Every structure is written in structure tokens, then in C-alpha cells.
Amino acid sequence: MITISLCMIVKNEEKVLARCLDSICDLMDEIIIVDTGSTDRTKEIAACYTDKIYDFQWNNDFSAARNFSFTKASKEYIYVADADEVIDEENREKFRILKEAMVPEVEIVQMYYTNQLAFGTTYNFDxxxxxxxxxxxREFMWVEPVHEAVNLEPVIFDSEIRIQHLPLSNHSKRDFGIFKKIMQDGNGLSKKLHNMYAKELFISGEKQDFIEAADFFEASASDSLRSEEEVxxxxxxxxxTGRLENDMNRLLKYALRGVATQSSSEICFEVGEYFYQKSDFAEAVLWFYNAAFETECILNIRYGKEFPFARLAECYRRLGNETEAKEYEKLLVSDKEEGII
Known part of the structure; x- marks a missing residue:
């Protein structure tokens, strides 16, 4: 049987920390809690489960805090959990079996992260x-009988364990602040963070968030070093942003640039939304249809089905076509029941 260190970074998690630890504490051989500045009872609650509680001065860098927590681990494996996670009894048993049967060659175990769409998180899959x-x-090993080389690829095992993600709220405001701090410090965003910033805006951003992000994304759209996906x-x-600010010049400029290249459900939907707000429902139908059926979403899965289906139903009803309106309402209900949206 392997031994496991639980490593968590926390801040003001008094409402959910005990719920998380109660579901996993007996599966762990060591519990390490790194607190990044709690002002509530988080550390008091953590002390009921472990004496390995460490303070880390928050510097807007989650990786730095995670790395610090890893330095405190002493067991064979490290399990990483967030305070708003829960493992139910069925999956606790799967975890227990995994712990007993794990072969030492495995270096990373993947687990299903669930309940994504219910809480407005930044991922497009439930x-x-x-x-x-x-x-x-990690033990580095030489491989191949000839032209030998050190194996750099980790051995990954995809388990059937499902972890419930049950946040009390999403963290977009916190994340937007970190993105702005990175840019204010003169640092660019990696391809991954560029994607995550855009995703978070489309999933939970408000008008002001888009306005504050506009300068960065205008520079990005013209940056020859950015990939086609990032552009x-x-x-x-x-x-x-153009639609939210009723800036027709910006909306038209970038919508045409998008349509001339690859386009996406998000672009088509936003153009449709512009015409919808202008009560030009016939024109809006064209763009909502393209969002639903002719393009793919790249940032928020709801822009490819749920949102355009709902708008198509409304547009056809406004146009006096009740038959089409009901057909799109059926599609909307069907996809929700099947868990597609």
C-alpha cells in the first residue's frame, strides 16, 4: 500500500474545509495545510485534523503556494485537493482500493472532476x-535497447474516481484581479492563461470586466507572436466588448475579422445579440442559427447550443412563427435533459 500526503492551500475556507477533510482525511497518511492569509476560522478548523499548518505570504501566484506545500510533504505520493471538493462514499471506496493496489511505476493518477457546469466554473465540460x-x-529510467534515452514522459493512470466540485461561488473576480496584476507588472500571459482569461470573461465576466480587458486583447489580436487560437x-x-459598449465600429471590425478567418459560436452569437437588441429579429435569427449549427464554441459551451436555442425561440415568437419557436424550445429542453448543456 502506498502512503499519501494531502497538500492543500487555503484562505478563508471555514464554510467548506471540514466538509472536504471529513471526506478524505482517513485516506491520507499526512495532511499539510498551507494558509495564505485567512482571517476567519480556517486555521482553527484545520487544526482539528493536523498539526502541519503553515503560513505562506500570498503573492498572487498559486503555483508558488502549491510548490511550497509540496516541499512539506514526506510520503510517497501527494494528493492535491481544494477546500470546495468532496468525495462521496462510493468514490472513497474506489480511492481506498487504488491506494492498496497502486503499482510503483505510476507517477500521476487522474480523477474525474465533476459538477463543472453547475457553478459557472471556467471549464466547458461537466x-x-x-x-x-x-x-x-520521480525515478528517471533509461529506455530502448538501442538509441537509448531517459524516459521523460510520466506514467499516467486514468482512474474511475469522481470528485465533486461544490463551490459556494465562482472565483472570477479574484482571477481577474490576478490577470490585471500580471499585466500591470509588465508580464505577458502564457497561451494557457490567455485562454483562461478569455474563458472566464465569457463564463462569468460582467461589462466592466470586458472593458478593462479590452486593451490587452486588442494588443493580442494584433500580436504576430500569438497563435491563431489566441487571436x-x-x-x-x-x-x-463592442456589443456591450454599443460600439458598432469595434463590433464590426472584429466580427468581420473573425468571420473572414475561422469564426466561432461566440462571435456569431454576439452579432445576433446585437441585432436582437435592435429588434431586427429576422437578421438575428441568421446569426443565432450560425452560432448553433455552423460554427463551434471555443470559450463557453453554452454559446453553441443553450444560448442560441433560447434566442432562436424568442426571435421566432417575436416574428409570429410559433411552430419554429416551439421546435427550438424542444431542442433546448432535450439537450438539458441529456446533460449536453
């Missing part, structure tokens, strides 16, 4: 694999 269990010390993400943000 459940997806995430790496959760890591071998603390399209920037265009999506700018099209929506």
Missing part, C-alpha cells in the same frame, strides 16, 4: 479528467 495524485519523487479568443472578447 466532468473531465484532472491530475490529482502525484508521485513525490480568435481575443477577437471573441472584442466583439462582445
Amino acid at each position: 466532468e473531465e479528467y484532472r491530475p490529482k495524485l502525484y508521485k513525490r519523487l 480568435l479568443e481575443a477577437i471573441c472578447v472584442l466583439v462582445k
